[in-house]
Amino acid sequence: MKFSKTSVLVLMAILGLLAIPWLRYSRTNIMSIPNNSTSGFSAELAYEHVKYLVQKIGPRPAGSKSELKASQYISYVLNQNGWKVHEQPFSKVVVRETSVLQKEQQIELINSQNIIAELPGTRPDTIVVGAHYDSANFNAPGAVDNASGVGVLLELARVLSKEPHEETYQLVFFGAEEYGLVGSQFYTTQADLSAVRWMLNVDMVGAPLEIDVAGKKSAPPELIKQVVALAGENDIPFHLSRDSILMTRESSQGGASDFSSFLDKGIPAIGLGIFGRPEGYFHRPEDRLDRVSLEEMQKIGDYSQRLLTNVKMEKLGPHVWDELYLTFQLGKYVFILPSYGNRLFTLLTFLFTILLLIKYIRKGTEKDRLNWKKALGILGVTLLLSLIVIGLSGIGENLWSLIKQVQLFYFAYPALFVVARIGIALGTFIILAGWLHKLPIARDPQLYWFVGVILLFVVSLVLALFRIDLAFPFVFWLLCLDLQFFAPNIILVLIGPYFIYSLHVELLNSHQWISFYEAIHKYYLIFLGIYSLLLIPFCLAALQVALTKTHLSRKLLYQLRKPALVVTGLLILALGLVPIYTKDYPQVVMVREEWSGSKNGSVHIFSDERLPHQLVKDLDGKDLDGQDGKSQYIPILNEKSPLSVDTAVVEKNKNSQRLLDILFKLYYTNEPYLIRLKFESTSPFEIQTDEFLPMSKLPRKLQLKGVQQPTGIYSLVLQRTPPQRNSIHLSVETQSVMTCSIEATFPDPSPRILIQHDFVSTDYQILFHESYDF
Numbered sequence: 001m002k003f004s005k006t007s008v009l010v011l012m013a014i015l016g017l018l019a020i021p022w023l024r025y026s027r028t029n030i031m032s033i034p035n036n037s038t039s040g041f042s043a044e045l046a047y048e049h050v051k052y053l054v055q056k057i058g059p060r061p062a063g064s065k066s067e068l069k070a071s072q073y074i075s076y077v078l079n080q081n082g083w084k085v086h087e088q089p090f091s092k093v094v095v096r097e098t099s100v101l102q103k104e105q106q107i108e109l110i111n112s113q114n115i116i117a118e119l120p121g122t123r124p125d126t127i128v129v130g131a132h133y134d135s136a137n138f139n140a141p142g143a144v145d146n147a148s149g150v151g152v153l154l155e156l157a158r159v160l161s162k163e164p165h166e167e168t169y170q171l172v173f174f175g176a177e178e179y180g181l182v183g184s185q186f187y188t189t190q191a192d193l194s195a196v197r198w199m200l201n202v203d204m205v206g207a208p209l210e211i212d213v214a215g216k217k218s219a220p221p222e223l224i225k226q227v228v229a230l231a232g233e234n235d236i237p238f239h240l241s242r243d244s245i246l247m248t249r250e251s252s253q254g255g256a257s258d259f260s261s262f263l264d265k266g267i268p269a270i271g272l273g274i275f276g277r278p279e280g281y282f283h284r285p286e287d288r289l290d291r292v293s294l295e296e297m298q299k300i301g302d303y304s305q306r307l308l309t310n311v312k313m314e315k316l317g318p319h320v321w322d323e324l325y326l327t328f329q330l331g332k333y334v335f336i337l338p339s340y341g342n343r344l345f346t347l348l349t350f351l352f353t354i355l356l357l358i359k360y361i362r363k364g365t366e367k368d369r370l371n372w373k374k375a376l377g378i379l380g381v382t383l384l385l386s387l388i389v390i391g392l393s394g395i396g397e398n399l400w401s402l403i404k405q406v407q408l409f410y411f412a413y414p415a416l417f418v419v420a421r422i423g424i425a426l427g428t429f430i431i432l433a434g435w436l437h438k439l440p441i442a443r444d445p446q447l448y449w450f451v452g453v454i455l456l457f458v459v460s461l462v463l464a465l466f467r468i469d470l471a472f473p474f475v476f477w478l479l480c481l482d483l484q485f486f487a488p489n490i491i492l493v494l495i496g497p498y499f500i501y502s503l504h505v506e507l508l509n510s511h512q513w514i515s516f517y518e519a520i521h522k523y524y525l526i527f528l529g530i531y532s533l534l535l536i537p538f539c540l541a542a543l544q545v546a547l548t549k550t551h552l553s554r555k556l557l558y559q560l561r562k563p564a565l566v567v568t569g570l571l572i573l574a575l576g577l578v579p580i581y582t583k584d585y586p587q588v589v590m591v592r593e594e595w596s597g598s599k600n601g602s603v604h605i606f607s608d609e610r611l612p613h614q615l616v617k618d619l620d621g622k623d624l625d626g627q628d629g630k631s632q633y634i635p636i637l638n639e640k641s642p643l644s645v646d647t648a649v650v651e652k653n654k655n656s657q658r659l660l661d662i663l664f665k666l667y668y669t670n671e672p673y674l675i676r677l678k679f680e681s682t683s684p685f686e687i688q689t690d691e692f693l694p695m696s697k698l699p700r701k702l703q704l705k706g707v708q709q710p711t712g713i714y715s716l717v718l719q720r721t722p723p724q725r726n727s728i729h730l731s732v733e734t735q736s737v738m739t740c741s742i743e744a745t746f747p748d749p750s751p752r753i754l755i756q757h758d759f760v761s762t763d764y765q766i767l768f769h770e771s772y773d774f
Helices: 005-029 045-055 065-080 143-161 183-191 221-233 244-248 258-262 295-311 339-362 372-393 394-406 414-433 445-466 468-483 490-495 496-508 513-522 524-548 550-575 613-618
Strands: 083-095 108-117 126-133 168-174 197-203 210-214 238-241 269-274 326-330 333-337 589-596 603-608 631-635 643-655 656-667 674-682 685-688 714-720 727-734 739-749 760-772
Touching: 045 065, 045 143, 045 295, 065 083, 065 143, 065 727, 108 143, 108 183, 126 143, 126 183, 126 295, 126 372, 143 168, 143 197, 143 295, 168 183, 168 372, 168 414, 168 656, 183 258, 197 258, 197 295, 210 295, 221 238, 221 244, 221 269, 221 333, 238 326, 238 550, 238 674, 258 269, 333 339, 339 372, 339 445, 372 414, 372 445, 372 524, 394 414, 414 496, 414 513, 414 524, 414 550, 445 468, 445 524, 468 490, 468 496, 468 524, 490 524, 496 513, 513 524, 524 550, 643 760, 656 739, 674 685, 674 727, 685 714
Parallel strands: 108 714, 126 168, 126 197, 197 269, 210 238, 589 760
Antiparallel strands: 083 108, 108 168, 210 269, 326 333, 589 603, 603 631, 643 656, 656 727, 674 714, 674 739, 685 727, 739 760
């Protein structure tokens, strides 16, 4: 079909309007920002701070004594460099609501402190620089995450104190970041932000550099342009991350790091980190000093200082900006499409689509007009084809997981399994497509185009009404499918879903990848439906191209059928050769002392997967718990539990309700890190407690009530970090028997059994557990 003059003009207008903002912002990106500072930053001195935090203090989980020691060290260094320092202690209640991944409501009391240091300038205009100093747990030394960031900030404190400056600098070392940005959220709710121009956060120093610009909100384009321009001028390779964290944007603790809390309050902010899927040492005991690179610390230290002295933001304090823009990175250049440009592009694409649909519906004679029954038949066949292709794409993983009896079969090399899925899906599609000509379905290629366009148009319209930036990948795909009305070809078929591919590449190189892939396997039918629907427009576009050249496509599919079958089979077999664990991505094994009441304890060695055969052999273990080989117990004889509990309960009855006054007395030599109370009952209940979890700190309208589970049981979990109390007083109102479980978790610095295995990463802890029925 030939292009009409009107169609060509409309298409040129769309592409021209899309190019205008790109050219505008690309020109801004390569502007020269004067370098106003000569860095005196020393990576060696920064490394000494990292060394002290990791080797002298060790793991620093929120609320622990070691975290407190780290805060004292940070305060000492800042005071030595002439900064005005004060601590900001906090006790904050965090509510983990029930969700797909969390079945029970959990309410936690997090105790920690922020360290705030200020270096006044000649003006009150303030630049905030932040880094969290806590580590993920009491097994993780936290060298890269985030002693490296703390070391950079402490060295910046020395350098900045010796330079003349107009702006006021404020360094904030956040506590309890690993619990969900608790420290930075507390800071931003308490601080006066009216004089703050922008915020820079450093979380994990390494390569490749990630410039993270989005939490629940996105950083302003004005800030992004200056930050990436400086990175480009200094020849620092970087990756601009924005869309990979869409999964966490709307969560209660949304955002990748502490800069997100500032964006939530309308303060421009960005974060510097490490791009890519986290290494196997992330949040693990292997996050040691040898992981920290002096070269990268020097690079990030110099770059951070240049940012602080060169970036100029016009507005002060909280304000609003365009958050729904789109970013496109080509090497060191970043192109920004503002939301108004995206809206215009979307509107023109929709109008173009509507015109083409009208033209198609009105075309030809009565005999050639649209046949809805044929269209629905095509949709049904394509849906079935998509379900089969997506369903069989994971056959290699499922087969080998069953043979090797593992769940996280893709842990060490997830990219290989993604490639294998795509290859198996493509092979399946080629094999099945070769038989489609035998089915009694329509052969009109334009009808396939029509069904695909209708589907994409509906999806794009719904997303555009919800959030315009989320709609862009589908609107772009819709435009490519529109162009196939004039020139059906395989290039447009492959280019159309480009931004869908790129979103998955971003996801593959993000912290969310493993949890996302686990969710795919856990909720298989849901994701089967989602990806089958996504595949339908692709299949329809491909079939349209095939039907325009029926003879050639049929001959090609016939010739490719056997090679596709062979390649698919080889891919399935090859997956069996991929190792499940490596030295870089080892198997996680827990060694836990378990105690209950006055009973003898035991050392419980377990993992989510089967314990390595050599490990079981080294432990002289012949009888594993159960038949899955994932767990082994070794008894502890004639020793006392690390904790003992006395209970007292007084019961009253009022209007058929049981009013229970419960008192727990705890006796321990070493303070537990976490104390966790779990309540369960067959009927609704409500709890009052000021000792374990101060009621005054609860969010408004939140009551400590049991949440009904799918099983019909009502449950609630309360948890707190140190300092712990020796007594816990509770008032419970219920109608039936109340079961209360108390758990205390201790670090285990001197474990009874040490495991050293090339492909194993070991956590050590001590757990006390006891249940009571009232």
